[in-house]
Amino acid sequence: MLIGPLAPDEVTAQRQQAIGDWKAPERRRGWVFAYPSDLDRLAPPAPISVPDKANANYVARIPLAMNAEAPDFPALFAGVQLLGGRAGAAPEVGFARRAIVSGRADALAQPANLAGTLATNLRHGRDMAHYARFTQAYETLDADAVNAALKKYLRPERQLPVRAWGSFAQASIAFSSRCTSTFSGPARHTA
Numbered sequence: 001m002l003i004g005p006l007a008p009d010e011v012t013a014q015r016q017q018a019i020g021d022w023k024a025p026e027r028r029r030g031w032v033f034a035y036p037s038d039l040d041r042l043a044p045p046a047p048i049s050v051p052d053k054a055n056a057n058y059v060a061r062i063p064l065a066m067n068a069e070a071p072d073f074p075a076l077f078a079g080v081q082l083l084g085g086r087a088g089a090a091p092e093v094g095f096a097r098r099a100i101v102s103g104r105a106d107a108l109a110q111p112a113n114l115a116g117t118l119a120t121n122l123r124h125g126r127d128m129a130h131y132a133r134f135t136q137a138y139e140t141l142d143a144d145a146v147n148a149a150l151k152k153y154l155r156p157e158r159q160l161p162v163r164a165w166g167s168f169a170q171a172s173i174a175f176s177s178r179c180t181s182t183f184s185g186p187a188r189h190t191a
Helices: 008-019 073-082 090-108 111-123 128-139 143-153 171-182
Strands: 057-061 160-165
Touching: 073 090, 073 128, 073 143, 090 111, 090 128, 090 143, 111 128
Parallel strands: none
Antiparallel strands: 057 160
């Protein structure tokens, strides 16, 4: 994909010189990941203990049967951006909403990002109206939608550790109790 002022004849000549009449043997197929249909049946992760380390770091993921096309995606994305502060209150959601919308606009102002967005849309059979619909979804987010998405999807008992290092003897108890209280009601995560 090329973006910007181009001389079509020169581009065609360069393409012909680089690849000639080559054609792909088969049409490109997208990679598809099949999520488990019932994520609640996943076995809980085994406890992690690394007592020989002075400090602890823990990285985990929560598998979601969701992609960017899901109706809850914009609210969940905004909520995850807010974690670490006091997520869920109207001023914070407003700030996150403005930051996400501004970031999307700024991204399209960069030729490489624009090219990537256009290529992704082409690959998935979409146009920029799709991008605009998601931007509109972010613009209309409110605290209720963000809190509902966090409560629905971010369930600490579904965490799958990705990487851990350090001593977790006491930290895992504090982490677990903090997450349980964080998502038992409206999202009010405190770090």
